[in-house]
Amino acid sequence: MTTAIPNSYRSGPDERGHFGIFGGRFVAETLMPLILDLEKAYADAKADPAFQGEMNSYRTHYVGRPSPLYYAERLTEHLGGAKIYFKRDELNHTGSHKVNNVLGQIMLARRMGKKRIIAETGAGQHGVATATLCARFGLDCVVYMGAVDVERQQPNVLRMEMLGAKVIPVQSGARTLKDAMNEALRDWVTNVHNTFYCIGTVAGPHPYPMMVRDFQSVIGQETRTQMQEAEGRLPDSLVACIGGGSNAMGLFHPFLDDPSVEIFGVEAAGHGLTQLHAASIAGGRPGVLHGNRTYLLMDDDGQIAEAHSISAGLDYPGIGPEHSWLHEAKRVTYLSATDDEALDAFLLLSRLEGIIPALEPAHAVAKVMQLAPNKPKDHLMVVNLCGRGDKDVPQVGEILRKRAKQS
Amino acid sequence: MTSRMDARFAQLKSEGRSAFVTFVMGGDPDPETSLAIVKALPQAGADIIEIGMPFTDPMADGPSIQAAGLRALKAGMTLRKTLQLVRSFREGDAATPIVLMGYYNPIYIYGVDKFLDDAKSAGVDGLIIVDLPPEEDDELCIPALKAGLNFIRLATPTTDDKRLPAVLANTSGFVYYVSITGITGAAAADSSAVGSAVARIKRHTALPVCVGFGIRTPETARAIAAHADGAVVGTALVDALKASLDAEGRATAKTVNAVADLAAALAQGVRGAQQAAE
Incomplete structure (x- = not known):
């Protein structure tokens, strides 16, 4: 029964961001230095009891x-x-659960001195969570959302706008989450110097899958x-x-x-x-x-x-x-x-x-x-x-x- | 370096001028017209031709090249047909280096080893794969070098001196300096900033440095070419192609010339650069 299982299923990813053959860092060169910075900043924050303490406090009193x-x-x-x-x-x-991750990433963005936050969203839950924490901490927030999703999730679009975020409907491809993510990546490549990309799920280049998992x-x-x-x-x-x-x-x-x-x-x-x-x-x-x-x-x-x-x-x-x-x-x-x-x-x-x-x-x-x-x-x-x-x-x-x- | 790429840069050096590098999307607006365009480019003055491999999700491309890829896919373009396009081009041109540019997934699905074999035999000289940074060199870069193809890396304004050696380590053919942080077809490049960036890269490598992103006019091409070993133009050519299409997005009698004429004007700009510098 217990043959051929690894010692732990919880030790991944390796230092290059791989879970077995999966994961990795398949991004344009423009983004690579940012991803390496992020990896380092997250490792520092993770080891800092003050960061964890502050996050726990917001989890209790805000979330x-x-x-x-x-x-x-x-x-x-x-x-x-x-x-x-x-x-x-x-x-x-x-x-939704999205706020667990966004809280962590926004605290990290602040620690890294980033003032402009971008996010992709499908149902709008991640977009709303991002808009919320950007409002709470006074950060600029731009949310990319497929035009089809903007249509079918109107209540969340209104919420994001009321929270002060700019919602950009994405018209390319199937005009849903995949296309919103493409557009967010294009924004990030363009605005590398001041922008933090708050990815909403356990995907994207390393360290995102690990980091989002940890926060969730x-x-x-x-x-x-x-x-x-x-x-x-x-x-x-x-x-x-x-x-x-x-x-x-x-x-x-x-x-x-x-x-x-x-x-x-x-x-x-x-x-x-x-x-x-x-x-x-x-x-x-x-x-x-x-x-x-x-x-x-x-x-x-x-x-x-x-x-x-x-x-x-x-x-x-x-x-x-x-x-x-x-x-x-x-x-x-x-x-x-x-x-x-x-x-x-x-x-x-x-x-x-x-x-x-x-x-x-x-x-x-x-x-x-x-x-x-x-x-x-x-x-x-x-x-x-x-x-x-x-x-x-x-x-x-x-x-x-x-x-x-x-x- | 492949012999074709070597010979081309040696020839340009002897002529004392920079390379004019053109980018067009393979299969845009349809495979036949695309072949006619690629065949017309050397005559118009292109020294090196980059052919885009269409992909549904081109994360580093602006609206023009995104649309070009979708037109090609809609016209039935596949990676296999892009290789066929190169093969057909090679029947009439043994000298102009061909570089395939795109994203990794179609190659990964085609199979890396099979792709490298087929690309080599079709007459491809180099590859530019946007989403394969040095951290993923084991995937395609190392196998491509072993197969005798150039792996041309993008260096960007965010690639600092500390990172440059890693970016250049397995680069061959030439270095493609992306003159802006951004997507293709976005802002215009500032030629003086480009000049210092090229000089910085050249402190780390003996490879030619070609500059792209943001070059749209013969004047900009001339200004950039004065500072670099080559100027790459893509979006402007793709836009000229698009403007020649009919209302349904199909090629017209004007399409091939629309691209070739702009390429010829840009080539004059690039050639003018060295004369001005001499």
């Missing part, structure tokens, strides 16, 4: 951590199997402690949705070396895996984009494919490199949920638990609906509820109206 670990009694009864807990990261200030790992660390308090032991399984995979990595990472904990990542299967989707591991293969080698959706010529998901936050043709490695190492099982499954989970959760989840974690809940009934009643399953659904209410309302008309 509202720790987020609760909540026993979802009615969902548990409804599914009739595993005992289901929600890690309530949707209760954070700004409404507070999710899993709290979960360990809270589950000990609630049940006196570790959970038996973890489930989280994956676009780039930062909420999932944050929950998973502190448990990777606990072999008794089964771990499931849920990608977005869109219209289905044989049609348009955003499931890089299920439907892609290793390639190089946005500074790292990882699983990507692409054609036979290496041209990147356009992803599709009902959820703007999962609508990305890649995945963080550490997930690609955990997939190949078989430590984490990657599943996928379709748009329709996510929508059903969104509605079920709203009505059973009085929690309107974001469409992103609704993908995780959709798989819980299939996994939980097959588990014994003493099986402890934790789902990361990484975002709240307020931003999705207009979009889901529209879909429900269309459905009602058709029937």
Whole structure:
């Protein structure tokens, strides 16, 4: 059973930013000196108790951590199997887990003397978190967002603008998250001297995948402690949705070396895996984009494919490199949920638990609906509820109206 | 260095002038027209030709070259067809060095070893891969050098003296100095700043230094060429091509000449530089 596993799944990346063959630093020369500076600045900050202390203080008093670990009694009864807990990261200030990472990066940007912050955003949750902390610390904030996402996530666009950020709709490519990231990289190449690029997920060139994971790992660390308090032991399984995979990595990472904990990542299967989707591991293969080698959706010529998901936050043709490695190492099982499954989970959760989840974690809940009934009643399953659904209410309302008309 | 690249810079040195380096996107606006354009460039005065390998996500390129890549992809261009374009060009021109420029993923998916074999046999002389810094030299740079191809590195205003040796270590053919921090087709280069940057790079290497990004007119080309071993023009040629297309983005009877005529004017600018300097 324990043969052929590495000593630890938590020791990566190596000094060149590699998780196995994944990760790396595939960026233009203009950016390379900045990335090396960032790596050094992050290493210094990580070792500085004052930095950690200040971050913990903001986590407590500004973000509202720790987020609760909540026993979802009615969902548990409804599914009739595993005992289901929600890690309530949707209760954070700004409404998602994104703020955990942004807080860390903005504190680092201040330490590095950077006054201008840029970010890409899909659903707008990372953009809102970045705009929020830039407002809090008086920094200039520019957010790149695909024009399609600007359209379907209007509430978040308005929030960012009210917070003083400039939202730039990106018209290139499929006009979603991938294109927003291209445009943010172009801005960074142009404004290297004063600009800090606050990447929203565990992707991009080293040190971003490691750094974002570290900032998000507070999710899993709290979960360990809270589950000990609630049940006196570790959970038996973890489930989280994956676009780039930062909420999932944050929950998973502190448990990777606990072999008794089964771990499931849920990608977005869109219209289905044989049609348009955003499931890089299920439907892609290793390639190089946005500074790292990882699983990507692409054609036979290496041209990147356009992803599709009902959820703007999962609508990305890649995945963080550490997930690609955990997939190949078989430590984490990657599943996928379709748009329709996510929508059903969104509605079920709203009505059973009085929690309107974001469409992103609704993908995780959709798989819980299939996994939980097959588990014994003493099986402890934790789902990361990484975002709240307020931003999705207009979009889901529209879909429900269309459905009602058709029937 | 490949013999073609060697011979070309030796010839330019004997003529006492800088190189005029042109960039066009392979397959833009369609594979046939693109071949006709590439064939017309040496006649127009191009000393070295860079051919873009289209990619969906060109992170260091501005709107003009992004659009050129998408036009080419829409017209069915692939990496295999880009190599075919070079092969067809070589049937009529054994002397002009060809450099393929682009991003790593299509090559990685094609297979590095197979790509290097096919590029070499097609008559490619060098590679410029934007997203492969020295930190990733094991991926393609070292294998390319072993295969006898030049690996031409970009040096930028952010590449300081401490970092330059690492950037130059496995560079061959020439050094491509990116004259601005930014994307292709953005700001204009300032020729005096370029002059000191080129001098700084030359303190670290005996390789020729060509300068690109921000050169759009014969006048700028002349000013830059006075300070460097070569001037690279891309976006201006791509814009001239685009302006010649019909409403549906298809080539017209004017397309090849639109690019060749501008190239000829720019070549005159570059050639004027050394005369002025003499």
